Amino acid sequence: MQRYLFLLMLWAPLSLAAIDAYEFRTPVDEIRFQELTAELRCPKCQNQNIADSDAPIAKDLRREVYRLINAGAADSEIVDFMVTRYGEFVLYRPVVNSHTWFLWYGPYLVLGVGALVILMIVYLRKANRRARPDAKKTELTAEERARLDALLEKDNKG
Amino acid sequence: MRKLLLFIPLALFLGMGFFLWKGLYLDPREIPSALVDRPMPAFELPSLTEPERNLTVADLTGEVALVNVWATWCPTCKEEHSFLNQLAQQGVTIYGINYKDEPVKATAWLQRYLNPYREVILDQEGRLGLDMGVYGAPETYVIDAEGTIRYRHVGAVDANVWKQLQAVIEQVEGAGA
Amino acid sequence: MIPELGTYALVLALCLSVLLSTIPMVGAQRGNLLWISFARPLSIGVFFFTAISFVALTYAFLANDFSVSYVANNSNTALPWYYRMSAVWGGHEGSLLLWVLTLAGWTLAVALKSRDLPADILGRVLGVMGIITTGFLLFVLFTSSPFERLLPRSPAEGADLNPLLQDFGLIVHPPMLYMGYVGFSVAFAFAIAALLSGRLDAAWARWSRPWTNVAWAFLTLGITLGSWWAYYELGWGGWWFWDPVENASLMPWLIGTALVHSLAVTEKRGVFKSWTVLLAIFAFSLSLLGTFLVRSGVLTSVHAFAADPERGFFILMLLLITIGGSLFLYALRASEVKSESSFSLVSRETMLLVNNVLLTVICFTVLLGTLYPLLVDALGMGKISVGPPYFNALSVPVGALLMLFLGVGAVTRWRRQDGTALLKQLVVPFVIAIVLGVLSLMLREGESTLWTYVGVILAFWLLVMAISDISDRVRRRSTPVLANLKRLPRSYYGMQMAHLGVAVLAVGIAMVSAFNEQRDLRMAPGDTQQVGDYTFVFEGARHFDGPNYSSDIATLRVFYKGEPYDVMQPEKRLYTARGTVMTEVALDPGLFRDLYVALGEPLENGAWAIRLQFKPYVRWLWLGGLLMTFGGILAATDPRYRKQSRREQSKLETANA
Numbered sequence: 001m002q003r004y005l006f007l008l009m010l011w012a013p014l015s016l017a018a019i020d021a022y023e024f025r026t027p028v029d030e031i032r033f034q035e036l037t038a039e040l041r042c043p044k045c046q047n048q049n050i051a052d053s054d055a056p057i058a059k060d061l062r063r064e065v066y067r068l069i070n071a072g073a074a075d076s077e078i079v080d081f082m083v084t085r086y087g088e089f090v091l092y093r094p095v096v097n098s099h100t101w102f103l104w105y106g107p108y109l110v111l112g113v114g115a116l117v118i119l120m121i122v123y124l125r126k127a128n129r130r131a132r133p134d135a136k137k138t139e140l141t142a143e144e145r146a147r148l149d150a151l152l153e154k155d156n157k158g
Numbered sequence: 159m160r161k162l163l164l165f166i167p168l169a170l171f172l173g174m175g176f177f178l179w180k181g182l183y184l185d186p187r188e189i190p191s192a193l194v195d196r197p198m199p200a201f202e203l204p205s206l207t208e209p210e211r212n213l214t215v216a217d218l219t220g221e222v223a224l225v226n227v228w229a230t231w232c233p234t235c236k237e238e239h240s241f242l243n244q245l246a247q248q249g250v251t252i253y254g255i256n257y258k259d260e261p262v263k264a265t266a267w268l269q270r271y272l273n274p275y276r277e278v279i280l281d282q283e284g285r286l287g288l289d290m291g292v293y294g295a296p297e298t299y300v301i302d303a304e305g306t307i308r309y310r311h312v313g314a315v316d317a318n319v320w321k322q323l324q325a326v327i328e329q330v331e332g333a334g335a
Numbered sequence: 336m337i338p339e340l341g342t343y344a345l346v347l348a349l350c351l352s353v354l355l356s357t358i359p360m361v362g363a364q365r366g367n368l369l370w371i372s373f374a375r376p377l378s379i380g381v382f383f384f385t386a387i388s389f390v391a392l393t394y395a396f397l398a399n400d401f402s403v404s405y406v407a408n409n410s411n412t413a414l415p416w417y418y419r420m421s422a423v424w425g426g427h428e429g430s431l432l433l434w435v436l437t438l439a440g441w442t443l444a445v446a447l448k449s450r451d452l453p454a455d456i457l458g459r460v461l462g463v464m465g466i467i468t469t470g471f472l473l474f475v476l477f478t479s480s481p482f483e484r485l486l487p488r489s490p491a492e493g494a495d496l497n498p499l500l501q502d503f504g505l506i507v508h509p510p511m512l513y514m515g516y517v518g519f520s521v522a523f524a525f526a527i528a529a530l531l532s533g534r535l536d537a538a539w540a541r542w543s544r545p546w547t548n549v550a551w552a553f554l555t556l557g558i559t560l561g562s563w564w565a566y567y568e569l570g571w572g573g574w575w576f577w578d579p580v581e582n583a584s585l586m587p588w589l590i591g592t593a594l595v596h597s598l599a600v601t602e603k604r605g606v607f608k609s610w611t612v613l614l615a616i617f618a619f620s621l622s623l624l625g626t627f628l629v630r631s632g633v634l635t636s637v638h639a640f641a642a643d644p645e646r647g648f649f650i651l652m653l654l655l656i657t658i659g660g661s662l663f664l665y666a667l668r669a670s671e672v673k674s675e676s677s678f679s680l681v682s683r684e685t686m687l688l689v690n691n692v693l694l695t696v697i698c699f700t701v702l703l704g705t706l707y708p709l710l711v712d713a714l715g716m717g718k719i720s721v722g723p724p725y726f727n728a729l730s731v732p733v734g735a736l737l738m739l740f741l742g743v744g745a746v747t748r749w750r751r752q753d754g755t756a757l758l759k760q761l762v763v764p765f766v767i768a769i770v771l772g773v774l775s776l777m778l779r780e781g782e783s784t785l786w787t788y789v790g791v792i793l794a795f796w797l798l799v800m801a802i803s804d805i806s807d808r809v810r811r812r813s814t815p816v817l818a819n820l821k822r823l824p825r826s827y828y829g830m831q832m833a834h835l836g837v838a839v840l841a842v843g844i845a846m847v848s849a850f851n852e853q854r855d856l857r858m859a860p861g862d863t864q865q866v867g868d869y870t871f872v873f874e875g876a877r878h879f880d881g882p883n884y885s886s887d888i889a890t891l892r893v894f895y896k897g898e899p900y901d902v903m904q905p906e907k908r909l910y911t912a913r914g915t916v917m918t919e920v921a922l923d924p925g926l927f928r929d930l931y932v933a934l935g936e937p938l939e940n941g942a943w944a945i946r947l948q949f950k951p952y953v954r955w956l957w958l959g960g961l962l963m964t965f966g967g968i969l970a971a972t973d974p975r976y977r978k979q980s981r982r983e984q985s986k987l988e989t990a991n992a
Contacts, residue, residue, distance in 0.1 A: 018571075019935030019944040021857035034853060041720050043189055043293035047578055047635045049722070052571045056258070057293045060284055085291040087192035092722025094707075099716050103707050107700040107729050114692035122685060125677040161670050167613060168662035171620070175659070177706065178651055180713040181633040182644045189718055 018054045022066050029069050036065050036075060040082055041090045049092060191299070191310035192291050198225075198305045199289035206256055206264055206278035213279050215305045222330050223251035224323065225299040226275070226315075227287060229259040230267045232295040238314035239271050245320065246274030254278040257287045257295055298323070302330045338403050338482040341391030345480075348384035348439070349472040351377050355442075355465030359458035363532070371458035378446035378461055381468060382439040389436045392481050393423050402489035405429060405481040411495035411912050413883040421506040422496045427630060427640035428481035430509060434626070435471045437510075437517040442468065445521055445546070452542060459528035460521075467520055470653045478646050495883070495912035504564030512557030512584060516622040518550025519591060522598075523619035526612045527661055530668045535612065537675070540602035543615070545971045547598060548829075551591045552967030558584050559960030570918040572853070572931045572948045574956055577726040580638035582705045583625030589698040590618040593691040595967075600687050604749060605675025607684075609665075610691070612672075616665060620658040621698075627654055633709060681754040686744030693737045700729045731786055738793040738841060741834060742800040746807075764803055768796035781850045790845030797838040801831050826973040833966025840959025846952035853949075855935075859942035866949045869930060870894040871903075875941060876934070884908040886919075889934050889943060893923070905934040905945075929953050 024030040037051035042058040050058040050065075061082070068078045082090050094100045193199075198215045205213050218225065226242060228235040246252055254275035256264045261280055268278070281287055290299070290307075300309040300323055309326040311319055355377040362370025392405075396419045401407040409422045409429070424430040442464040449457050475481075525543040529535045561584070566574045575581065594614040601611045627650045628634055632642020678684040704721040711719050742764070747757060772792030776783045809819040852866055858873035865871075876889040886908040893901040906919035923930035928951045935944030 019855050019933065019946045021855055021935070021938065021944040023856075030854075039722070039724055041722065043291075046187075046637045046639070048637060052569075052573070060288060064288065083192065085192060085289060086293070087189060087291070087718065089189045089718045089720055092720055093724035093728075094719050094721055099711060100707075100719070103703060103721065103725070104729075106703055107696055107733070110699050111692070111696045111733070114696060118685060118688050118692060119680075121688070122678070122680045125674070126679075161666075164609075164666040164669050167617075168659065168666055171658055171662055174706070175651065175655060177710055177713050178627065178631075178633060178654075179648075181709045182631060182647045182651070184633075184709070184712050186633065186635045186708065186712070186718075 018052060018058065018062075020059070020062055020066075025070065032075065033065060033069055036069075036078055037062055039092050040065070040079075041092050043086050043090055188312065189293070191307065193307045194309065196307060198301060198307055199286065201279070201281075201286045201289070203286060204280045206254075206261055206268075206280050209261070209280070213277055217277055218253055218301060219305045220303060221251055222300070222302050222327050223253055223276075225253045225255060225301055227255045227257050227290075227292050227295050227297040227299075229257045229295050230263045231259065234314045235296045236271070238296055238316065239274075241315055241317070241320070242274045243272050245315075251276055255281050255286060257281050257292065258284040300326045300330065337391050337394050337398075338400070338484065341388045341395075342476075342480060342482045344384045344387040344391065345472060345476055348381050348388065349469065349476065351380040351384065352465050352468040352472055355381060356462055356469050357465075358462075359465075360462035363455040363458035363462065363528075366455065368454055371454045374458050374461040375446045377465070378439075378442045381465070382443040385432075385436050385439040385472075389423075389432055392429060392432060393420060395482075396420065396423055399493070401491065401493050402484050402486060403481070404483045404485045407485055407490050407493045409496050410493040411883065412492060413912070414493075414496055414501070415882070417506065418496055418501050422500070424509050425496050425500050425505060427646075428475070428479045430513075430640070431471070431475055431479050431630075432481055433509065434513055434517060435468065435475060437513045438464070438468050438471065438520060441517055441521055441550075445524075449542075455532055456525075456528050456534070456539075456542070459531050460524040463524035463527045464520060467524075467657065470657065474646075474649055474653065478643075478649055492912075495910065498884070498908070498910040498913065498915055498917045499568060502564065502568055504560065504568060508557060508560040508564055511553055511560055515550055515552075515554025515557050515591075516584070516587060516625065518546065518553055519587060519594075519615075519619040519622050521546040521550060522594060522615040523661070526615035527664065530612060530661075530664050533668065533671060535608045535669075535672045537602050537605045540598045540608075540611065544595075544598050544602060545973075547591070547595055547615075548967050548971035551588070551595050552964045552971065554584070554588050554591060555960055555967060556964040558588060559957050559964065562960070563957045566953070567920055567922055570920055570933050571946070572851075572920075572933075572950060574847075574953065576637075577701075577704070577723045578638060579634040579636045579705050580625075580629050582701045582726075583621075583628045586698050586701055587618050587621040587625065589694050589701070590614055590621055593694040593698075594618050596687050596690055600684055604678070604684060606678065607688070608672045608674065609669040612669060613665060614691070616658070616661045620654075620661075623650075623654050623657060626650060628705070634705065676750070678749070679751045681747065681752045681757060683744060683747045683749045683752070686740060686747050689740050690737065690744060693733055693740065697730050697733050697737075700733070701726065704729075734841075735786075735789050735793055738797060738837065741837065742793075742796045745800060745830075745834070746804055764799040765796065768792050768799050771795040771799075779850070783849050787845045787849040790841045794838040794841045794845070797834060797841075801835060805831065824973055824975060826970040826975075829966045829968070829970030829973070831966070832969060833963045836959045836962030836964075836966060838959070839955050839962055843952050843955030843957075843959055847950055847956070850951045851948065854947045856945060856947075857938055857942050858945045859940060862942075864945075864947060866947050868896050869900070869949065870897070871932070871945075871947055873943070873945065876937070876943060879906075881908065883912060884910045884917075887934070887937070889945070891921070891932055891945075893930065901930075903930065903932045905932045907934045924954060926954060927952060 022033070024033065034051065038049050040050045040061065042048050042050045042053040042055055042061070044055050044057050045053045048058070050061045064081070065078055068081060073081070079091065088095055094103060096104050198218060200215055202212050202214050205211050224245075228239075242252060252274050254277070256278055259282065261282070264278070279286065294312065296314060298311045298315050299307055301307055308330050309323070311323065313319070315323070355374065358370050358377070359374035362368070362373070395403045395406050396410055397416060399406070399410065399412050401410075405426060405428050409425045410419055414422065422429075424433040442461060445464065446461055449460075452460070522543050525539060525546070529539045561581070562574045565576070566572065594611065597607050597611040597614050600607050627647065629636070629638070630640050630643070631647025631650060632639070632644060633647060704725050707721050708719055711717060743757070743761060746760060769792050772788060772795045776788060776791055808823060809816050812819065854864060854866060856864060858864065860873060860875040863870055863872045870893070872892040872894070874890040874892060876887045879886050879888050886906045888904050888906045891903045891905075892899065893903055901923050903921035903923060905921040908917045908919060909915075910917065918933050921932040928949060931948035931950055933946040935946060937943050
């Protein structure tokens with residue numbers, strides 16, 4: 001029974017389309033509203049933005065965003081407004097600071113490491129083959145190499 | 159050297175596994191209040207018991223107290239209410255914020271279930287709640303004598319939670335003295 | 336009675352899988368052919384009993400046996416029979432049983448279709464699958480049995496299946512997804528078998544490939560179906576949310592893609608062997624990690640099953656044993672692997688290595704973003720959220736790089752390619768792609784961003800390179816084009832189809848991200864609204880009673896450039912059993928655009944809040960996914976596998992003798 005209640009809690013907010021019929025002064029404002037509400041997280045829900053959530057708090061927060069846009073606030077001011085009250089938890093785009101440095105730049109680091117690894121693999125292979133004198137066993141003769149190239153040509157052509 | 163490198167994937171996995179294990183005992187849905195160690199947001203809202211009188215932060219200062227956000231539409235609030243009554247009888251100062259509710263219902267509710275609150279702030283639109291970062295009733299805050307928020311608990315207050323709150327209150331009173 | 340039979344069958348399956356985990360493995364170690372030969376019948380047995388258990392659960396659903404707690408929580412007498420059948424996997428316990436059934440099914444398939452495998456490899460592969468099956472059966476029996484009873488007072492009526500799940504999507508999406516997730520266990524088992532036997536040669540790659548390709552194809556299909564289902568079911572027109580559970584399926588897919596390519600290189604050139612093994616271990620590990628994330632409550636997700644830390648701990652132990660054990664084995668044994676050839680910096684091998692690195696980087700990004708909130712919280716640094724803005728910002732550029740190299744890689748020669756010649760070969764197609772991309776976007780009204788251009792240009796790039804490659808291969812000899820087309824192997828067509836799928840997917844993403852239009856507004860009967868070339872006229876809403884719900888149905892007349900075009904009827908349903916409200920979206924699907932109308936709340940005087948969306952090229956997303964799926968299946972069913980594997984096999988045996 002408890003599990004059923006839990007599941008109900010999990011699923012119930014999801015089911016309604018959260019549509020507010022707000023009127024905006026300019027189409028740009030409407031787009032700003034859509035983008036901001038997509039990037040702000042509903043504090044109560046199971047991982048939804050306030051644009052899609054049907055929870056009362058999400059409705060309230062959408063109303064606030066609408067009010068602030070109409071009052072002329074900039075996007076950054078609206079974001080600050082939310083963070084002051086609900087903390088960084090409500091930002092789906094994490095702030096870039098010392099805590100999140102690895103989050104934002106880590107993948108590029110890994111990309112760089114990957115590139116280095118590729119270069120190392122290629123050059124080490126060549127170096128190994130040149131360095132080992134008993135590599136004669138694995139070395140191909142000129143004739144064998146020509147045959148290999150011909151076979152590979154066939155492979156390349158499918 | 160290559161042999162050592164081959165152990166990296168295992169090491170990374172064990173590291174991740176450690177965090178996953180720790181994660182099992184955390185609650186990802188519990189959000190700490192963004193207003194800890196910040197003053198209560200300014201407000202001017204009517205009192206439920208005396209509607210012609212407006213309450214402000216000044217009415218909440220003077221001593222360390224609890225601020226409880228509640229509503230008649232919130233079933234968990236009903237569960238914790240009898241415990242709050244007990245606390246009030248023990249002399250704990252509790253202020254109430256009636257959040258997004260109807261005053262008539264709220265008054266009737268308090269008459270029926272008793273009123274542990276020193277004052278009840280009528281926050282019909284939920285503006286004060288929003289400024290405080292309330293996202294679901296019931297919530298209970300600990301504020302100090304100057305009206306600075308020191309702690310927030312989301313959910314019903316029971317004996318266990320009260321122990322935590324007491325610890326915070328003692329700490330705040332000790333620091334203030 | 337039947338539910339107890341279900342439990343009993345699971346216990347029998349467990350006993351057999353314990354035997355399967357041990358006897359063939361020991362037999363393979365000792366070279367005891369008799370013990371190895373038990374593997375096949377044991378696999379059949381495990382599948383047989385798991386299937387009986389699954390049928391027992393299905394029967395409980397069909398017969399409305401609400402004394403079974405799981406049935407009572409997920410079904411209802413008013414539920415149509417086909418939803419009652421799919422409700423079997425609508426919750427944690429039942430979906431886990433489906434997982435185990437799928438695993439037993441793959442084990443059976445490997446047991447029956449592997450006549451050509453050397454005995455010790457077969458014994459080890461089935462043994463590893465047995466170990467995994469044992470772990471999951473223990474998990475089901477000890478923490479998540481779907482057969483628990485609600486006695487003595489069982490409810491007369493069930494709680495009903497969540498209305499969101501009362502849909503065709505539930506019938507297809509989880510089974511396809513599980514076929515993929517679980518299918519990677521075969522590649523994993525082959526990798527472990529190779530490490531244990533010390534036989535990491537190209538033959539191992541050849542055996543693994545068809546299994547891996549099919550699993551990958553299923554996973555692609557499962558993810559595509561999930562996206563399509565979320566789109567029309569959830570009511571706001573989104574198709575990917577970077578939700579932790581979605582990420583949990585994307586990560587194995589990314590590594591699986593890298594694996595599929597890496598296996599090709601290992602088979603053809605005998606290089607990358609230890610990388611391929613590592614990828615095979617990672618792919619299945621990520622599947623297992625996904626299982627953990629979805630069922631342990633560690634992350635918040637709209638898709639997650641009910642959280643239970645005790646279950647989470649069990650799965651974590653499973654992970655530790657399987658992943659930890661396999662990575663440990665890898666660290667011990669992988670150094671004995673030697674490459675069979677070398678290659679230069681500019682070569683197809685390097686291109687594929689680049690491909691794998693890029694896919695791994697994207698996977699790392701997704702993993703990092705998904706787990707980062709947990710990391711920050713565990714280190715006491717507060718609570719943050721990581722969502723679509725992060726994932727999009729990082730995966731789009733790397734994805735673009737991937738597409739760039741995709742086009743290059745397909746025409747680069749194996750082993751050694753002249754860099755300057757390659758560049759010369761690429762210049763003209765690149766210019767053509769840029770011209771086509773820029774022209775097609777400029778002809779379109781609306782605002783394209785830089786990334787829209789990048790996406791469309793790269794899609795054209797892939798198309799041009801594919802056409803150029805096919806025409807090269809087809810016009811080479813003096814034989815006619817059609818004959819040359821027929822000579823191209825099926826796996827080549829599979830590859831081109833899958834890569835075309837990538838291009839189509841990219842176009843879908845670029846276009847729908849840039850040109851999507853949405854209006855949320857109040858419409859009273861008679862009101863009109865223009866979105867692009869379409870005019871919507873709201874005519875009002877009426878009431879209707881369905882089998883297990885009551886609803887309001889609105890009618891909107893749609894005009895295209897002034898001419899009557901269609902009538903769309905979005906709904907709002909109240910499901911009586913659970914009291915939940917659901918939006919049924921009205922969709923006008925099209926190849927080049929979808930019209931999407933959702934009904935919100937009723938306002939005063941018969942007016943309603945309505946959401947109108949114009950979504951260009953959104954179907955290309957799933958079309959791309961389908962192309963990739965079929966490409967994978969084409970490649971996997973290439974007949975040259977079966978003939979050559981037998982030739983390879985006998986060659987190997989003479990070589991090893």
